[in-house]
Amino acid sequence: MSQKSIYSVPIQGLKRWFVLQREQPFRATQVAQWVYKENLVDFERMTNLSTDLRRKLSADWQFTRLELLKLQKSALDGTRKILFRLSDGETIETVLIPDEGRLTLCISSQVGCKMGCSFCLTAEQKLQRQLKADEIVAQFLEARRILEPGERISNIVFMGMGEPLDNFDEVKKAIEVISDQQGLGFGRRKIAISTVGVAPNMIRVLKEIRVRLVLSLNAVSDELRREIMPIARKYSLDYLLQTLRELPISDKNPIMIAYTLLSGVNDSDEDAYKLVRLLKGIPCKINLIPYNPYPGSKFSRPTEERWKSFHKIVLSNHYVVTTRISGGLDILAACGQLRSANNLD
Numbered sequence: 001m002s003q004k005s006i007y008s009v010p011i012q013g014l015k016r017w018f019v020l021q022r023e024q025p026f027r028a029t030q031v032a033q034w035v036y037k038e039n040l041v042d043f044e045r046m047t048n049l050s051t052d053l054r055r056k057l058s059a060d061w062q063f064t065r066l067e068l069l070k071l072q073k074s075a076l077d078g079t080r081k082i083l084f085r086l087s088d089g090e091t092i093e094t095v096l097i098p099d100e101g102r103l104t105l106c107i108s109s110q111v112g113c114k115m116g117c118s119f120c121l122t123a124e125q126k127l128q129r130q131l132k133a134d135e136i137v138a139q140f141l142e143a144r145r146i147l148e149p150g151e152r153i154s155n156i157v158f159m160g161m162g163e164p165l166d167n168f169d170e171v172k173k174a175i176e177v178i179s180d181q182q183g184l185g186f187g188r189r190k191i192a193i194s195t196v197g198v199a200p201n202m203i204r205v206l207k208e209i210r211v212r213l214v215l216s217l218n219a220v221s222d223e224l225r226r227e228i229m230p231i232a233r234k235y236s237l238d239y240l241l242q243t244l245r246e247l248p249i250s251d252k253n254p255i256m257i258a259y260t261l262l263s264g265v266n267d268s269d270e271d272a273y274k275l276v277r278l279l280k281g282i283p284c285k286i287n288l289i290p291y292n293p294y295p296g297s298k299f300s301r302p303t304e305e306r307w308k309s310f311h312k313i314v315l316s317n318h319y320v321v322t323t324r325i326s327g328g329l330d331i332l333a334a335c336g337q338l339r340s341a342n343n344l345d
Contacts, residue, residue: 003062005134006035007141008173011182021056029182031057036183039145041065064134066142082143086111086135090128092161094139096146096153103147104155107139109171110162115196116230119218119262121294122161130167136174140184156186158193159214165198165205172209194258199235199243206248214256214287215244219266220274228265237278244282254283254320261290261310263302272313279319286314288323 006014014028030048034040041063043054066084069091073080080096095106113120114127144153156178158164164171171193178186193205194214205213217240219225225232235243249255257279261267279286288311291301302310307323314321 003060005064005132006031006061007064007134007137007177008132010176010180012180017060021053023053027053032180032183035063036141039141064138066135066138068142068146071146080146082146084139084142092131092135092139094143094160096143102154103151104157105140105143105153106157106160107136108160108162109136109158109164109167113162114166115163117196118228119260119291119297119299121297125161127162130170131162133170133173133177136170137177140178140186153186154190156191157214158191163196163198164193165195165201168201168204175209175211192256196229196231197235197240198231199240202243203247212256213247214258215240216258216260217275218258218260218262220271220278224266228262241278241282244284249283251283254285256287257284258287258289261288261302261307263291263300263306265299267302267306267310269309269313272310276314276317276319284319286319286321288314288321290323290325 011028011032014031015025018025018027027049031046034046040046043049043057043061046054046057049057064087066086068082069085070083071080078098082094082096083091084094085091090111092108092111094108097104097106108131110130111128112125113122116123140153140156147153158171175188175191178184179188179191188209188211192212192214193209194216195202195205196216202213202215205211216229217225218229219232220237222232222237225237244255247255259266259275275286288307290307291299293299293301311321311323
């Protein structure tokens, strides 16, 4: 029998294994305490379990470990970017972002990405493979191991490498483990999934996973959206907006609309007015993101005057709007700048 990762199942699944071993189910909670509270990765050190039980656990279960290849810290804002090697040699990036007393973990869901957004560095790597649930959970656990005294992860965003809704089942399983109250106990209201618009799975996020949803819109016309985001060739703006109207959202529970501002492309005052008209009647908050450039990109960031004008127009139309200046620009850790390949120099 091949070993299964202990991080791949919630505690209820572990309890079923104990029952099959003719052991008391409460032992699963004991194991979870060692794994998720004490950060143990060795069954032999779980001293409140019998020697025989530890042997059985070691035979059937293993710990998914990610090798830390590189840790960079931004001199600008303290953002930390972590390059991990997976068991098959592939690499991914995970980011810790400090912000006004919070510490957000930006998690990857794929090695690379197949969505092909023309303003995103990850897209240049293309999709290598999907991450498994245990590899997603392991990013949280490995990142937690490098925290400084007094730090704790307060929020999780699936905004790293990959399109989470293109790996829906594994992302769902990972969140079940991360949010399990008998394990890590991370609140689902503190978790957000960002999508470029894989429309059929958007409603599944809110109904099945029950975390916050972020739609990366980035254009107010189908023509432009198809040009910079190939997913738009499959799901038009009308289709996306109709999907939004069918979501179980409200003013108390709105969706987040992310809009990356590209200089001279989608950042005009006219674009701002079109955006507020498009979103009329949809309970949402709008997050404007001045573009984060990277070497070789054909796009540039708008001037502060330009993005402030865009922000002012959206705000004047009674939307809740924020403008996010991403952290980690000096280490390519900001939104749209992650890439694992050739990142060891």
